[in-house]
Amino acid sequence: MKRIGDRKDGALIRDLDGMHFITPVIYPNRCDNEAFISEIVDLSKTDEYLKRKNADNPDYKYNLFQIIVTAILKVVYLRPKMNRFIVSKRFYQRNYLSASFVIKKEFSDKGEEALAFLYAKEDDNIDTIHEAIKKEVKSGRSNKKDSSTASMDVFNKIPRFISYFVIWIITLLDKRGKVPHFLIASDPYYSSVVLTNLGSIKLHSGYHHLTNWGTNSLFCAIGEKKKRPFYEDDGSYEMKDSVDLGLTIDERLADGYYYSKSVKLLKVLIENPELLEEPLSREIDLSKY
Numbered sequence: 001m002k003r004i005g006d007r008k009d010g011a012l013i014r015d016l017d018g019m020h021f022i023t024p025v026i027y028p029n030r031c032d033n034e035a036f037i038s039e040i041v042d043l044s045k046t047d048e049y050l051k052r053k054n055a056d057n058p059d060y061k062y063n064l065f066q067i068i069v070t071a072i073l074k075v076v077y078l079r080p081k082m083n084r085f086i087v088s089k090r091f092y093q094r095n096y097l098s099a100s101f102v103i104k105k106e107f108s109d110k111g112e113e114a115l116a117f118l119y120a121k122e123d124d125n126i127d128t129i130h131e132a133i134k135k136e137v138k139s140g141r142s143n144k145k146d147s148s149t150a151s152m153d154v155f156n157k158i159p160r161f162i163s164y165f166v167i168w169i170i171t172l173l174d175k176r177g178k179v180p181h182f183l184i185a186s187d188p189y190y191s192s193v194v195l196t197n198l199g200s201i202k203l204h205s206g207y208h209h210l211t212n213w214g215t216n217s218l219f220c221a222i223g224e225k226k227k228r229p230f231y232e233d234d235g236s237y238e239m240k241d242s243v244d245l246g247l248t249i250d251e252r253l254a255d256g257y258y259y260s261k262s263v264k265l266l267k268v269l270i271e272n273p274e275l276l277e278e279p280l281s282r283e284i285d286l287s288k289y
């Protein structure tokens with residue numbers, strides 16, 4: 001039930017401790033409170049899992065990106081502080097679970113981009129997320145424009161002084177959670193997590209900033225898959241397929257222990273993707289890994 005102070009996209013958190021109440025007052029901007037975490041993931045089991053999933057040659061193959069999207073959505077569901085955001089110095093718990101990413105229509109310098117936005121439910125798993133991504137990619141590579149891109153095109157066509165004024169009004173509405181849905185329906189910065197698959201364009205992962213616009217507080221950059229040595233305590237090593245992830249988070253939302261456990265869960269899920277066949281809501285016992 002919506003209460004006074006709640007937004008349409010999130011519930012106001014009213015039982016904060018003193019430190020978390022003061023922190024956004026002293027440090028009000030999301031971009032000033034970024035923490036960056038880099039993680040390397042062993043893909044040995046993941047590669048074998050993908051071979052099994054694609055053995056029947058589905059028309060749209062399962063891939064590493066889909067596994068990472070599903071894994072991070074499960075982390076955000078099971079670790080609810082990862083789905084919080086701060087706007088106007090107040091903490092909110094987002095009332096939906098979502099992921100967004102950019103779709104390149106054509107891999108060329110002139111290739112256009114489309115915005116993809118998908119909502120997830122507690123009973124989703126790798127198979128339903130696979131289908132949702134398939135639909136988003138198909139739509140994104142069609143001639144149809146997503147609503148947010150279409151809205152931006154309108155602002156670009158009207159006189160500058162009018163568009164500047166309208167955008168100023170929209171930024172005020174953004175702080176109050178009142179931006180019309182058609183303007184932000186596919187805006188990645190209103191999602192639980194934004195992902196960018198840099199590996200698809202042969203780049204390493206790295207830092208990507210957050211924004212003060214919108215509500216997004218978690219960004220995941222996925223690097224190129226490659227062989228690298230994994231060392232044992234005795235100094236021996238084995239060359240394995242791996243991927244590096246770059247995670248940018250709003251450090252005001254939780255403490256380091258909470259983030260550490262969340263990142264460990266993400267790594268476990270990617271390295272053991274059979275766990276993603278269970279619903280997002282199914283708990284994982286990290287003590288087993």
